[in-house]
Amino acid sequence: MAAKRTIAHLDMDAFYFSVELLRRPELRGEPVIIAGTSPRAVVTTASYEARMFGIGSAMPVFQARRRCPQAISVPVDMAHYREVSGRVMALVDELDVPRQRVSLDEVYLDLSGVRDPVWRMSTLVRRIAEAERLDASVGIGPSKLVAKVASDAEKPRGFVVLSREEAAKRFASEPPTLIPGIGGRTAERLERIGIRTLGELQARSVDQLRSAFGERHGPYLSARARFHCDSPVAEGEAKSRSVESTFDRDLGRIIEMEEVLAHQSTRLSEELRRRNLAGRTIAIKVKLDDFTTITRSRTVAEPTNDAATISHTARALLRAYAPPRPVRLLGVRVAAFAAPGAAVSQPVRGENLSLIAS
C-alpha cells in the first residue's frame, strides 16, 4: 500500500507588492499597479486598493489607467524580487524536505512521513514573517492539487488543511476555473454542456466527459474535479529557453525583423551558455498586428547554443514564413536540450523540409 502523502503549498501574499511596500511604505493604502513602462505593457500585479477598481494582473496598463487614473505606477524590479525570493527559499530549504519551486513566490513541499507537518509549516510562516516581514498563505493536503487550492482559499495569511474528500465537498459550489489546469476556454466549453460548478463537474460520468472532451482530457477533468492528483513534488529540468519582445510600434520591414532576431539570438545564446544548455529545436514566434500568432521551428542535427546558428536558423524561418501583416512581437526559442556537441545519428526530417522551405 502506498504511504500517505502530505503535501504543503506555500504561497507568498501579494508578493511583488509586499516587497515594494517594505522599501516604499508610503504606498500603503494607495491604489498601486506594478507594471512595465512600455506603451504596450500590462499590469504585473496590483494592490488590493487598485483591485477595487477592477484592475487585475495581465490587464493592459492603458486600460488600468482608464479605470483608475490616480493609480500609482511602480516599475517591475525582478532582480530585487528574485533576491528576496532567494532568501525566503533559503528558509524553506532549512526544512530539508523535497521541494518544488513553482515561481518566485510559490513552492510545494513534500512533508510525507514528517512528524507534525502543520507545526512545521506554521513555524516556517512565522520565520518568514520575522526575517523578511512578509506574509504567506499555506495549504496542506494529500496532493499538490488540494494543497494549492487550499492555500488560495483564505488568503491573505491563510492556513488551510484539507483531505481530498473535504476539498471536493468544500469547493463544490465554486466555478471549475478554481482548479489549476482548467482555464477560461475549458470553462466556456463546460458551460456549453451545462456545467457551471465543480459539483456539477463531479456529478458527470467519466464517459460523458470523455465523449465531450476526448480520450485524455475528459478523464483528466473528471479526476481534477474530484481532487485526484498524484503528481510528485520534484524540481523539473528546463525544457526550453526563449527570448521574445513586443515592439512599441509594429514592424513592417523584414530587415528590421531580422535585426531583432539576430539580437535575440545573441541574448538567448548567452543565456544557454551560462546554463550549459544546448538544444536541437530552434523556433520563432511571430505575432501579427491582428494578434494572429504563428510558430515555426526547425530541428537541427546537433544540439547548439551558438548565436550564429540560432540566428541563421531563426532568420531563415522568418523569411520562409514571410509575415503577411505588420508584426508586433518576435521571439526565438531553443528546445529539445541535450549535451552540446552530441550529434544525432539519423538525418532529421525537419532539416530536409526546412531546406525546401527556405
Place this chain on the structure above:
DNA sequence: TCTGGGGTCCTAGAGCTT
C-alpha cells in the same frame, strides 16, 4: 494608446522507419 514575457503540457497530423 488596444491586450507582456517566459515557460509547460497536450493534441493532431504528417512523414519516416521497421
Place this chain on the structure above:
DNA sequence: TCTGAAGCTCTAGGACCC
C-alpha cells in the same frame, strides 16, 4: 518487391500558469 500497421519524431497550434 510491395503493402499495411505500428511506433516514433517532428511540426504547429492551443490552453494554461505565474
